[in-house]
Structure formats: structure tokens, C-alpha cells
């Protein structure tokens with residue numbers, strides 16, 4: 001019976017659907033840690049998380065089994081065993097599983113019991129729930145393997161402790177949300193307190209469409225002290241040293257990384273989401289409309305930090321409503337960021353549409369139709385550049401606008417991905433100030449200012465007509481965001497919000513706009529999830545419905 005163990009923990013990224021690539025990355029990691037007894041990886045490391053309906057293809061199960069067998073054979077060399085997240089088919093049911101590989105074979109397969117089915121998760125849609133598991137005997141040590149949600153709730157870990165587990169290793173695919181690192185720790189404290197066992201929480205990193213994974217893996221000893229704490233966002237392998245004591249197994253103390261403050265954390269999530277989306281979908285870069293306003297300035301700054309200045313192409317598309325201030329601010333933003341800026345005036349296209357539509361529009365005054373045509377001309381222009389040269393169009397709308405439909409469908413909503421989709425305008429201001437004063441650790445962009453101060457201080461305007469200001473149609477952003485926070489993030493009623501002192505008419509209007517704009521959000525590009533109620537993945541409302549919290 002062994003009294004010492006070396007367990008290598010790989011906080012890895014994953015490439016959904018690239019089973020060969022994911023398997024090769026695990027084998028390379030193992031080959032570099034031949035002194036370890038075991039190397040563990042995050043949840044579904046072979047397939048990638050979230051799998052969504054990809055796992056409904058039987059061909060994928062066959063490939064997963066072949067890759068698993070290939071990996072198992074490698075372990076015949078007597079080196080480290082492997083703990084690999086994969087799918088498993090048993091009695092024609094599909095499970096989210098972890099296979100334990102050792103001595104050339106799959107020595108055990110553990111099935112996930114608790115399937116998360118809320119927020120961004122849909123696991124019950126594709127996986128069956130496995131029975132409550134017992135520990136796996138790995139070289140004489142009984143290892144309990146609660147798979148992600150199995151660690152977030154009590155029953156699986158309690159069952160593992162009762163059936164003799166000595167160490168808990170929990171492969172996770174726990175998506176980023178502001179403050180989630182603390183919740184991961186609290187869940188761990190709960191399980192360690194209940195079971196008296198040491199716990200490994202091993203999370204993935206990287207971006208997958210709307211969700212990003214920030215890692216923050218850790219090892220917690222039974223006294224609830226952190227033996228090891230991984231960095232946020234980075235791939236990292238840490239070899240942990242374990243000793244059997246009279247009171248059970250203990251992990252030797254190592255490095256415990258500190259975590260970012262809120263604004264740094266949000267900014268990093270945006271960088272990781274955009275970087276992985278653009279690179280994995282093989283775009284040469286991004287193109288975006290740079291208006292001299294704050295949303296496009298911040299989107300451009302994130303893009304430069306994520307991809308590098310040479311991969312970001314900005315285009316100013318002035319009309320007769322564009323102020324000199326906007327022209328100057330866009331030029332200064334581009335200079336500070338070191339990006340290419342072209343100018344494509346849209347007056348000729350506006351005149352062409354006026355001419356084309358004048359027989360039909362005759363007798364009607366100019367209104368929102370003409371305003372939106374400008375936004376759509378810009379969308380067409382940017383998509384033409386995307387088609388001709390390949391960069392993906394980056395959409396710049398923020399959560400405040402997307403909440404109330406303050407964006408033109410098929411116009412400035414055109415694009416492939418949005419970094420501001422889940423941040424309210426007040427946070428856009430904070431992030432812009434923060435980025436002007438800080439260089440993000442994960443960023444590859446410019447030091448110093450990334451936008452002139454005036455972009456942050458001037459009143460926001462869509463410049464679709466003379467002297468237009470956002471505040472002509474919307475309440476001040478401080479009020480709008482406070483109301484939206486209640487209606488969207490906390491699902492409060494109009495009465496609840498009015499009771500806090502907000503004007504009833506304003507709150508009723510915002511609730512109405514929120515519901516009416518659902519059709520726009522359904523057609524909006526994906527964007528990185530930051531909070532608990534992101535549009536699309538978390539908050540799923542019907543488009544057609546008659547419910548209002550006031551009549």
C-alpha cells in the first residue's frame with residue numbers, strides 16, 4: 001500500500017469536437033510528467049464542454065472510444081495513470097463520464113450523477129444520470145471522482161465518503177461568471193466539511209462560443225486550507241504531493257494564486273471569449289465600425305488586447321450627421337491603439353436610398369426609417385469588407401441597448417460576435433476608465449491610454465439625425481441600468497422597482513421595451529457571458545407573450 005502520491009493536475013483548455021487534438025494534448029502533458037502517479041484533466045476533456053447536441057451523433061461516441069483506447073494503451077508503459085473526461089454509452093444510454101486509465105487499460109468508468117439543467121446548462125437534454133458512484137481503487141488508493149455538478153451538491157460526495165473514498169478529485173467545466181470563483185470555493189468548503197476528505201477542484205480554461213472558463217482550480221485539505229490555487233484563465237499543470245497520515249491523505253502546500261478584481265476579471269473574460277472565438281473559427285482578424293463613441297472604442301480596445309493591433313481593422317463611415325468631434329475621436333482612438341483606420345463616407349449610399357425610395361415614400365416626412373437606413377448602410381459596408389477580405393465583423397452593442405432594443409436590426413446589430421453584449425452601459429464607462437489606466441495581464445495591446453478622455457465624458461449619441469442624444473429617448477444610463485438590473489437580473493416587478501423610488505411611467509416604459517425587444521435579441525450575435533442572466537444562454541424568454549407585471 002502506497003503512502004505517497006504525486007498527482008499532476010492539468011488546468012487545460014479544450015477544443016470542442018477535436019477529439020484527436022484533445023487526446024494528443026493530454027498525451028503530451030503526460031509525457032512531460034512521467035514522475036507523477038496520476039495525471040488528471042477537467043470534465044469532458046476529450047470531447048470539449050459544453051458539448052450541446054454534438055454528442056447526439058453516434059459517430060462521435062465511436063471516435064471517443066477509439067481515442068480513449070489509444071490513450072489507455074499508452075499507459076502500459078508504467079508511467080502515470082490518467083483521469084480523462086469523456087462520453088460513455090451503456091445500455092444504449094449516453095453518460096457524461098470519467099475514465100481512469102492505467103497499466104494499458106481503462107480500469108474504471110465513473111458516470112456523472114447530478115446533471116445541471118439551469119442557466120447555461122442543458123445536460124439532461126443529452127445525458128442520462130448515472131447511479132450514485134463509489135470510489136475507484138487506483139494503485140491501492142480509493143479515489144472519489146465527483147464530476148463537476150456532483151461536487152456542487154452534497155449527495156455524491158457523501159456517498160463517496162461513506163463508501164470509503166480517501167481523496168476527492170472533481171473534474172469541472174465550470175463557466176465564468178462574475179464572482180463565481182468565490183462560489184467554487186464555497187462549494188468546496190461545503191463538501192470538505194461534510195466528508196472530512198481533501199478535495200481537488202480541477203476546472204477548464206478558454207472560450208467556447210458564449211461561455212468562457214476561468215480555471216481557478218484548487219486543492220483543499222480537510223482543515224479547509226487551500227494547499228494549491230491555480231491562476232485564472234491560464235493553462236497550467238501543477239504536480240501535487242500527497243502523503244497518507246494517521247488522519248488520512250494530505251496535500252503538501254504549494255502556490256496559491258490571488259484573483260483579479262471585478263473590472264480586471266470582466267475585461268479578461270472578454271479577451272478570452274473573443275480570442276478563442278476568432279482563432280478557433282479561423283478568422284484572420286476582425287473589422288468594426290469606429291464611430292468616435294465609447295462602445296466601439298472599448299470593443300476595439302478589447303479586440304486589440306485579444307488579437308493584436310495588426311488583426312483589428314477599424315472603419316469610420318461618416319454621414320452628414322457625424323460631428324467633427326466624432327471624426328477626431330475615432331482617429332485618436334485608432335492612433336492610440338495602433339490599428340488601421342479607413343474612412344468610407346456613406347452620403348452617396350444615403351442619397352441613393354432616398355432616390356430609390358422616394359416614389360414610395362412620397363408625402364411622408366423623414367423619420368426612423370431614414371435613420372435606420374444609415375445604420376444598415378454601415379452594416380452592409382462592413383459585411384462587404386468581411387466578405388472581400390475575411391475578417392469577422394465585431395458587433396458593438398451593450399446590454400443596456402440590447403435590453404431596450406436601442407439598436408437597428410440588420411444595421412449596427414450585424415456581426416458575428418459581441419464583447420459588450422452582457423455588460424451594461426455604466427460598466428462600459430467603468431471598463432473604459434479602467435483600461436485607460438491599466439494594462440490587462442492577458443492583453444497584447446497598447447500601454448497607456450486606449451481612447452481619448454472625451455470619448456468617456458461626452459454624452460452618448462447614435463448620430464442618426466441632427467443633435468441626437470441617447471438620453472432623448474432613454475432615461476440617464478445610471479437610472480436605466482439600475483432599473484434593468486432589477487427587471488433582468490433579479491426578475492423583479494414594476495411595483496418592486498417603483499417602490500425603490502423610480503418614476504412609475506419610466507419603469508413601465510422600460511418593462512415594455514424590454515419585452516418588445518425580445519425579437520431583436522433572438523436575432524443578435526452571440527457574445528461573452530459575464531453575469532448570471534446573459535441574454536440567449538441564461539435568460540430565455542418567449543418573443544410572443546402577453547404577460548406584464550402591471551397592466
Ligand SMILES: Nc1ncnc2c1ncn2[C@@H]1O[C@H](COP(=O)(O)OP(=O)(O)OC[C@H]2O[C@@H]([n+]3cccc(C(=O)O)c3)[C@H](O)[C@@H]2O)[C@@H](O)[C@H]1O
Pocket residue numbers: 368371372375401405406407408409411412461462464470473519543
Ligand atoms: N415582434 C417582432 N418580430 C419580428 N420583427 C419585428 C417585431 N417587432 C418589430 N419588428 C420589426 O422590427 C422593425 C423595427 O426595428 P428596427 O428596424 O431596428 O427599428 P427601431 O427599433 O424602430 O429603431 C431602432 C432604434 O435604435 C436606435 N439606435 C439605432 C442604431 C444605433 C443606436 C445606438 O445608439 O447604438 C441606436 C434608434 O435611434 C432607434 O431608436 C419593424 O419595422 C419590424 O420590421
Ligand SMILES: Nc1ncnc2c1ncn2[C@@H]1O[C@H](COP(=O)(O)OP(=O)(O)OP(=O)(O)O)[C@@H](O)[C@H]1O
Pocket residue numbers: 288289290291292293294295296297315316317318319322378396397401412460461462463
Ligand atoms: N460614423 C460611424 N462610423 C463608423 N461606425 C459607426 C458610425 N456610427 C455608428 N457606427 C457603428 O455602429 C455602432 C452603433 O453606434 P451608434 O453611434 O449608433 O451608437 P452607440 O451604441 O453609442 O455606439 P458608440 O458608442 O460606439 O458610438 C457603433 O458602435 C459603430 O460600430
Ligand SMILES: NC(=O)CC[C@H](N)C(=O)O
Pocket residue numbers: 043116147148149150152172173174175
Ligand atoms: N459542468 C457542470 O456540471 C457545472 C455546474 C456547476 N454548478 C457550475 O456552475 O459551474
